[in-house]
Amino acid sequence: MDKNGAGSFIYAKASGILGKSFIGNKAQILFEQKSLEDFWNLLFKTPVPLVPEVLLAQQIEKTAFTRFLDQYKYFISLYDNPSSVLIDQLYVYEIENLKEAADSLCNGQTVPPVFVDLGKLSKLNLTAWPDIAKITANSDFSWYNHVPEIHEQQQMDFRLDLQLIRHLWKSVNSEKGEDRDVLLEMYKEEYIIKNIVWALRLKIYYKMSKDDIIRNLLYVTDSQNLQDPIASMAIKILDYPLDNYEVWQNWKFSELVNPNVEGGLWQIDPSWIEQLNRTKLNKMALRIFHQYPMSVCALIGWYKIKKYELHCIKTAVESLRLNINPSEAMAAAGILE
Numbered sequence: 001m002d003k004n005g006a007g008s009f010i011y012a013k014a015s016g017i018l019g020k021s022f023i024g025n026k027a028q029i030l031f032e033q034k035s036l037e038d039f040w041n042l043l044f045k046t047p048v049p050l051v052p053e054v055l056l057a058q059q060i061e062k063t064a065f066t067r068f069l070d071q072y073k074y075f076i077s078l079y080d081n082p083s084s085v086l087i088d089q090l091y092v093y094e095i096e097n098l099k100e101a102a103d104s105l106c107n108g109q110t111v112p113p114v115f116v117d118l119g120k121l122s123k124l125n126l127t128a129w130p131d132i133a134k135i136t137a138n139s140d141f142s143w144y145n146h147v148p149e150i151h152e153q154q155q156m157d158f159r160l161d162l163q164l165i166r167h168l169w170k171s172v173n174s175e176k177g178e179d180r181d182v183l184l185e186m187y188k189e190e191y192i193i194k195n196i197v198w199a200l201r202l203k204i205y206y207k208m209s210k211d212d213i214i215r216n217l218l219y220v221t222d223s224q225n226l227q228d229p230i231a232s233m234a235i236k237i238l239d240y241p242l243d244n245y246e247v248w249q250n251w252k253f254s255e256l257v258n259p260n261v262e263g264g265l266w267q268i269d270p271s272w273i274e275q276l277n278r279t280k281l282n283k284m285a286l287r288i289f290h291q292y293p294m295s296v297c298a299l300i301g302w303y304k305i306k307k308y309e310l311h312c313i314k315t316a317v318e319s320l321r322l323n324i325n326p327s328e329a330m331a332a333a334g335i336l337e
Contacts, residue, residue, distance in 0.1 A: 007294035279334035
């Protein structure tokens, strides 16, 4: 279809899917299920697989993810010439597939892992397993042409993460007009907070020095300094005292800071920041979906909303399997304050 026709059709279909999705107030239903069998019946119309509980939990998550991905790939297929930013949302799964392949080979496995099926949208030749050079040949990852040693695997993974961030950043910036501005706002905040959370974890849990942390952040420019639009904020907060609540109250993202209980010891909590921002970004995606119908922004908003739903499904499944209190699980998913 042409862009306008596809946009109208996709928006109608996407709206219908969201109407049946477990988002907003309906997300609580996920946490009201009494068994994994009930959970399966809530999400799917097929018979419950006759497998052990652990495998059923995995199957629920896998089936929900596959359905989401198939829907998104279908939407892309409706465009005669889909925008590159729509296709590039799948770049993360290309990298996940490559990491899975490399990790399996690095650990001496002889059977290929289960890859995310991207169909014709994939640039990797996964049928060339176990030849990593042939898998990545003629792709953006052709530099990844050997099985990494254990000691270099982390470095290779970091290079892939950096490539992902820069590729998506470039893709968003290639859009024009309002689409570019809207998407850039969303992605900039996502990446800024991702770096902040990572910086705090390295500082708090790994006691890493400031210089080492700066070298381990993600950048969209070649400047590892305050000039980078997604790393500058993370570099700044490295000088903030971790236990001074008043300092963090005056921070730009103070609404993401964990509360201070009077009389107790307080320290900034990166997990709290990450969770609140996940919820904040989901609300932003919902707003974008409704505010910019029949546009590239709407479909990416839909993509982000459905990914958040997958996060809620995973949290609810794990809480049910591990017998965690539903209220605690909903709070962890960002559904309850």
